Amino acid sequence: MARALRKNPLRLWERLYLLAHLLTIDAAHLCLNLVTCVGLAVLRGIPIRHYFKVAYNRFALGRLSPREIQHLSPSTATIYRKWIASTRSAAQARLDSGQGNPDDQYILDHLIANEEILSDGQSSILWVGDRRRASKFVLFFHGGGYIAPMQDGHLEWCLRSYLLTKGRREGQYVAVAVLQYTLAPEARYPTQLAQAADALVYLLKLGVRPCDLVIGGDSAGGNLASQIMSHLLHPHPDAREIPLPHGERIAGVFAVSPWVSARTNDRSMSDNAFIDMLSPGIMEKANHELLGNHEKYNAEKKRGQGWAMPADVNTGAWYKGLGKFLERLYVTVGTQEVFRDQSVVLAEGIRRTNPDIEVVLEERWDEAHDFILLEGGRKEDGSATRRMRRWVEGVFW
Numbered sequence: 197m198a199r200a201l202r203k204n205p206l207r208l209w210e211r212l213y214l215l216a217h218l219l220t221i222d223a224a225h226l227c228l229n230l231v232t233c234v235g236l237a238v239l240r241g242i243p244i245r246h247y248f249k250v251a252y253n254r255f256a257l258g259r260l261s262p263r264e265i266q267h268l269s270p271s272t273a274t275i276y277r278k279w280i281a282s283t284r285s286a287a288q289a290r291l292d293s294g295q296g297n298p299d300d301q302y303i304l305d306h307l308i309a310n311e312e313i314l315s316d317g318q319s320s321i322l323w324v325g326d327r328r329r330a331s332k333f334v335l336f337f338h339g340g341g342y343i344a345p346m347q348d349g350h351l352e353w354c355l356r357s358y359l360l361t362k363g364r365r366e367g368q369y370v371a372v373a374v375l376q377y378t379l380a381p382e383a384r385y386p387t388q389l390a391q392a393a394d395a396l397v398y399l400l401k402l403g404v405r406p407c408d409l410v411i412g413g414d415s416a417g418g419n420l421a422s423q424i425m426s427h428l429l430h431p432h433p434d435a436r437e438i439p440l441p442h443g444e445r446i447a448g449v450f451a452v453s454p455w456v457s458a459r460t461n462d463r464s465m466s467d468n469a470f471i472d473m474l475s476p477g478i479m480e481k482a483n484h485e486l487l488g489n490h491e492k493y494n495a496e497k498k499r500g501q502g503w504a505m506p507a508d509v510n511t512g513a514w515y516k517g518l519g520k521f522l523e524r525l526y527v528t529v530g531t532q533e534v535f536r537d538q539s540v541v542l543a544e545g546i547r548r549t550n551p552d553i554e555v556v557l558e559e560r561w562d563e564a565h566d567f568i569l570l571e572g573g574r575k576e577d578g579s580a581t582r583r584m585r586r587w588v589e590g591v592f593w
Contacts, residue, residue, distance in 0.1 A: 563580065
């Protein structure tokens with residue numbers, strides 16, 4: 197069983213301080229975020245249904261420290277176990293009541309908890325779907341600024357976009373390998389890259405062929421996907437080299453609202469600083485938690501090396517030749533989010549220098565950051581979820 201990664205618990209006085217500021221000034225900040233986010237959505241003519249959650253996430257990421265967030269949140273492994281149990285229970289209840297459907301039986305047949313610890317003894321793979329019956333695979337990196345554990349919305353997204361695809365009607369099953377990586381500030385760049393590389397090497401050793409594999413994630417998970425693309429082309433000295441079979445390419449990479457720049461002065465940062473769940477201030481803190489004193493990042497950036505933040509170097513030049521390892525790239529971003537500009541830089545840079553990669557850049561005017569995650573949290577087949585499913589089906593079938 198995978199370890200539930202949680203270290204540095206809050207001391208008693210830190211818990212009392214957390215309770216005090218949650219009940220006082222933080223409550224006021226939450227109310228202000230609700231008024232601001234929802235109000236701006238109304239003014240811009242955008243449906244407001246997700247903006248209450250946007251406001252809450254903005255409050256949590258802006259007001260709470262990483263250790264406080266991790267104290268208040270179950271670990272990634274704990275969330276995974278509870279979600280597997282509750283999803284199976286709900287499917288069984290629907291079948292027992294006569295209101296079930298083939299998806300419910302599929303869930304009972306394929307959704308079984310399976311956790312495998314990776315070589316570092318810290319990170320692990322949490323399987324969504326039966327890997328022994330699967331012929332197609334997804335390596336999934338969850339977002340959360342590298343400071344927050346996975347949410348059950350991530351798992352619901354994986355279920356709806358990757359498992360419940362058209363391939364299952366022909367016995368072509370998908371299994372998702374969710375990486376539980378070590379969170380910051382306990383671990384900083386490039387620790388998570390090393391863990392992601394270990395996960396990919398592990399899948400290859402299981403016999404997964406690159407042409408049957410899609411890799412990706414949201415926000416920080418999109419950053420980790422970009423790091424893997426960088427590592428394939430320019431092996432990082434602190435991560436295991438990935439031995440793709442000669443001449444074989446990974447079927448696809450997806451990056452949802454990817455965090456790929458340490459800049460906080462892009463046009464989209466100022467345009468969406470008060471409507472998105474992220475803000476320039478939040479991202480300045482996130483940059484510090486991931487990169488520490490920026491010494492390694494700055495040295496790599498000066499040399500034109502974009503492992504950590506590929507949109508901060510000549511992105512096209514950095515990724516030139518990526519088509520040797522990758523067939524398709526899917527980048528999706530919201531017009532109303534602070535990462536809009538850097539996401540475009542990532543997709544267009546790769547498109548410019550890699551004509552052999554099929555690049556899809558999808559910008560949605562009515563979305564802010566990571567709306568597919570918010571749809572998963574509501575257990576709904578929303579627009580972002582359906583678009584992701586169509587892309588994956590196009591990759592695999």
